[in-house]
Amino acid sequence: MPQAGSHHAPQQVDIALGDRSYPILIGAGLLEQASAWDGLPAAASALIVTNNVVGPLYADRLRAALAGRYAAVHTVVLPDGEAHKDWQTLNLVFDALLGHSCDRKTVLFALGGGVVGDMAGFAAASYMRGVPFVQVPTTLLAQVDSSVGGKTAINHPLGKNMIGAFYQPARVLCDLATLQTLPPREFSAGLAEVIKYGPIADMALLDWLEQNLDALVRRDTAALAHAVRRSCEIKAWVVGQDEREAGLRAILNFGHTFGHAIEAGMGYGQWLHGEAVGCGMVMAMHLSRLLGLVDEAFVARVTALIARAGLPVTGPDLAPDRYLELMRVDKKAEGGQIRFVVIEAPGRAGVRAAPDALVREAIAACSG
Amino acid sequence: MPQAGSHHAPQQVDIALGDRSYPILIGAGLLEQASAWDGLPAAASALIVTNNVVGPLYADRLRAALAGRYAAVHTVVLPDGEAHKDWQTLNLVFDALLGHSCDRKTVLFALGGGVVGDMAGFAAASYMRGVPFVQVPTTLLAQVDSSVGGKTAINHPLGKNMIGAFYQPARVLCDLATLQTLPPREFSAGLAEVIKYGPIADMALLDWLEQNLDALVRRDTAALAHAVRRSCEIKAWVVGQDEREAGLRAILNFGHTFGHAIEAGMGYGQWLHGEAVGCGMVMAMHLSRLLGLVDEAFVARVTALIARAGLPVTGPDLAPDRYLELMRVDKKAEGGQIRFVVIEAPGRAGVRAAPDALVREAIAACSG
Numbered sequence: 001m002p003q004a005g006s007h008h009a010p011q012q013v014d015i016a017l018g019d020r021s022y023p024i025l026i027g028a029g030l031l032e033q034a035s036a037w038d039g040l041p042a043a044a045s046a047l048i049v050t051n052n053v054v055g056p057l058y059a060d061r062l063r064a065a066l067a068g069r070y071a072a073v074h075t076v077v078l079p080d081g082e083a084h085k086d087w088q089t090l091n092l093v094f095d096a097l098l099g100h101s102c103d104r105k106t107v108l109f110a111l112g113g114g115v116v117g118d119m120a121g122f123a124a125a126s127y128m129r130g131v132p133f134v135q136v137p138t139t140l141l142a143q144v145d146s147s148v149g150g151k152t153a154i155n156h157p158l159g160k161n162m163i164g165a166f167y168q169p170a171r172v173l174c175d176l177a178t179l180q181t182l183p184p185r186e187f188s189a190g191l192a193e194v195i196k197y198g199p200i201a202d203m204a205l206l207d208w209l210e211q212n213l214d215a216l217v218r219r220d221t222a223a224l225a226h227a228v229r230r231s232c233e234i235k236a237w238v239v240g241q242d243e244r245e246a247g248l249r250a251i252l253n254f255g256h257t258f259g260h261a262i263e264a265g266m267g268y269g270q271w272l273h274g275e276a277v278g279c280g281m282v283m284a285m286h287l288s289r290l291l292g293l294v295d296e297a298f299v300a301r302v303t304a305l306i307a308r309a310g311l312p313v314t315g316p317d318l319a320p321d322r323y324l325e326l327m328r329v330d331k332k333a334e335g336g337q338i339r340f341v342v343i344e345a346p347g348r349a350g351v352r353a354a355p356d357a358l359v360r361e362a363i364a365a366c367s368g
Numbered sequence: 369m370p371q372a373g374s375h376h377a378p379q380q381v382d383i384a385l386g387d388r389s390y391p392i393l394i395g396a397g398l399l400e401q402a403s404a405w406d407g408l409p410a411a412a413s414a415l416i417v418t419n420n421v422v423g424p425l426y427a428d429r430l431r432a433a434l435a436g437r438y439a440a441v442h443t444v445v446l447p448d449g450e451a452h453k454d455w456q457t458l459n460l461v462f463d464a465l466l467g468h469s470c471d472r473k474t475v476l477f478a479l480g481g482g483v484v485g486d487m488a489g490f491a492a493a494s495y496m497r498g499v500p501f502v503q504v505p506t507t508l509l510a511q512v513d514s515s516v517g518g519k520t521a522i523n524h525p526l527g528k529n530m531i532g533a534f535y536q537p538a539r540v541l542c543d544l545a546t547l548q549t550l551p552p553r554e555f556s557a558g559l560a561e562v563i564k565y566g567p568i569a570d571m572a573l574l575d576w577l578e579q580n581l582d583a584l585v586r587r588d589t590a591a592l593a594h595a596v597r598r599s600c601e602i603k604a605w606v607v608g609q610d611e612r613e614a615g616l617r618a619i620l621n622f623g624h625t626f627g628h629a630i631e632a633g634m635g636y637g638q639w640l641h642g643e644a645v646g647c648g649m650v651m652a653m654h655l656s657r658l659l660g661l662v663d664e665a666f667v668a669r670v671t672a673l674i675a676r677a678g679l680p681v682t683g684p685d686l687a688p689d690r691y692l693e694l695m696r697v698d699k700k701a702e703g704g705q706i707r708f709v710v711i712e713a714p715g716r717a718g719v720r721a722a723p724d725a726l727v728r729e730a731i732a733a734c735s736g
Contacts, residue, residue: 045703094531101704103701103703104699104700105703127530129532129533130534158466158467164494165494165533328469329469331497
């Protein structure tokens with residue numbers, strides 16, 4: 001069984017998108033493994049985009065690994081946190097790119113969690129109308145979800161992820177060893193996105209999580225490898241069919257409509273994204289039950305797993321009308337109609353409208 | 369011969385880009401012609417993006433033409449000018465979109481010149497990761513060049529058009545009647561981009577311009593229709609082969625490397641883009657001559673046409689070293705190497721590096 005820091009051949013999951021296809025490499029210690037960086041686009045320079053928490057831990061190692069491949073490897077350090085996922089912070093990346101005279105071949109490396117990946121990705125999509133970028137996710141949430149699939153964005157004061165691009169990375173490199181330094185609260189937040197794949201797509205994963213959650217929580221490398229690989233496989237399958245979220249891809253937002261309302265309503269950064277999604281999934285399970293799609297036992301089963309992962313299963317002190325107001329400006333809303341991802345049956349999700357009364361009842365079912 | 373304001377069937381030029389193909393419609397009075405707006409994507413709302421100069425002239429007419437097609441037609445008015453092609457101004461568009469609860473189907477209409485088109489286009493590319501947009505260019509420069517081909521961007525203090533996207537409109541509608549209200553200086557600036565197509569691609573157009581420049585300058589509708597249509601045809605041919613500027617498309621930047629240096633060196637908005645390109649083309653002609661590609665007579669011929677169009681043919685008071693410094697951060701530069709669009713032979717352009725000494729000499733040849 002590979003241990004953190006050991007060098008084994010990485011596992012690989014492929015995202016099949018024609019000429020925008022790319023591999024996800026998964027393994028412990030990959031960051032320092034020279035072969036993991038073979039075959040990237042050639043360029044005179046690279047820019048590592050990281051934050052003030054992850055940078056001190058891993059930026060030097062990444063820089064060392066890339067030093068032989070680019071004549072100049074620059075680094076820009078952003079302030080950590082969802083509260084900084086804004087234009088002002090994004091502009092630090094453009095300032096660095098232009099300050100170092102980076103050109104249209106310069107490769108960006110996003111070293112950090114979902115916020116760094118979203119911002120570095122949008123910067124790469126926009127700098128000179130597009131330069132290559134590589135995702136090097138260092139959080140569980142980013143490894144199993146946000147680094148894969150090409151969604152990039154920043155927040156606007158009136159809504160989360162409102163300004164961005166679909167822009168695929170050239171590679172995703174998930175070094176499982178980096179998960180060992182993740183604070184417990186962030187690790188739990190990442191588990192929300194792993195658990196998500198069960199009810200929407202894979203009951204076998206749900207079973208596996210019920211059996212292996214303790215091993216995951218103590219960050220056993222083999223358990224991490226399975227959870228990351230299986231999550232990426234499901235995401236790859238969905239994204240490969242619907243890159244720009246015309247239909248199927250929306251199921252990956254299970255729990256996110258309620259979750260985004262919690263994040264926005266409480267102020268970005270108060271609840272971690274994964275925490276809000278965890279609680280949002282419980283609300284979406286109740287909504288599915290109230291729509292007659294799943295039974296109480298299944299709601300209880302998924303809720304119990306979310307609670308075991310250390311995630312909140314009761315909502316914050318936010319009025320149901322405030323949820324509705326916030327959800328009407330969600331990107332999935334159309335003509336003011338909120339569209340919810342619901343569980344149609346265990347292991348299968350769909351997108352539906354729902355009467356306001358049922359939405360209020362689902363929120364109430366999760367009040368503390 | 370169609371006159372301004374008369375309603376004739378528009379001429380059409382198609383941009384062939386697979387599932388991103390779209391038509392350019394050209395004619396006098398199109399803005400108010402109901403059939404010109406048929407077949408656009410359906411949506412609950414539309415947002416007209418315009419500026420404080422063009423808006424008062426045409427926004428009401430466009431709003432009236434669209435009123436039957438969208439339940440809500442909103443307008444956002446930006447401050448006019450290249451100096452406002454920045455993030456702060458772009459954010460006014462996002463504020464309007466979110467303030468009006470616009471969704472991911474909302475259609476943006478860019479009503480104005482190149483700056484409005486670039487900003488509305490980048491806003492459309494980025495809002496909720498992409499909504500449809502329509503170009504309604506009201507300047508000659510925008511009708512013959514910037515509205516066609518999907519380049520969108522804003523400026524950064526360290527460089528022009530540094531932050532943007534390749535994002536194709538759903539349609540381009542060139543109403544030739546709007547050119548009648550264009551100030552003479554702006555009309556001349558637009559002629560620079562028309563003249564450009566001659567030396568790089570079409571000697572017949574160069575001949576035609578020499579014969580018909582006076583009719584163009586007095587804004588004869590038939591002359592305008594020919595100049596706009598032929599320019600769009602050439603641009604369509606180039607963009608259809610190289611959407612993302614991997615090669616051929618770079619020839620459309622003839623005069624722009626020098627021109628961007630003039631714009632940046634003098635401060636954005638001091639020289640109009642077309643004025644800087646006009647003068648930049650003269651410098652690029654001299655560089656082509658110094659590289660042994662064209663003779664003095666051809667340089668003189670193109671220079672005379674540029675001067676007849678009312679454009680500057682001598683450069684501003686800017687040191688050659690300052691040009692070189694500014695050009696090294698141009699998007700076409702790679703690894704600090706400046707790449708110039710030169711005329712390989714009359715009617716054919718290419719991209720080359722050039723010794724600094726020759727570049728200085730080309731600049732000196734255009735000193736006042």
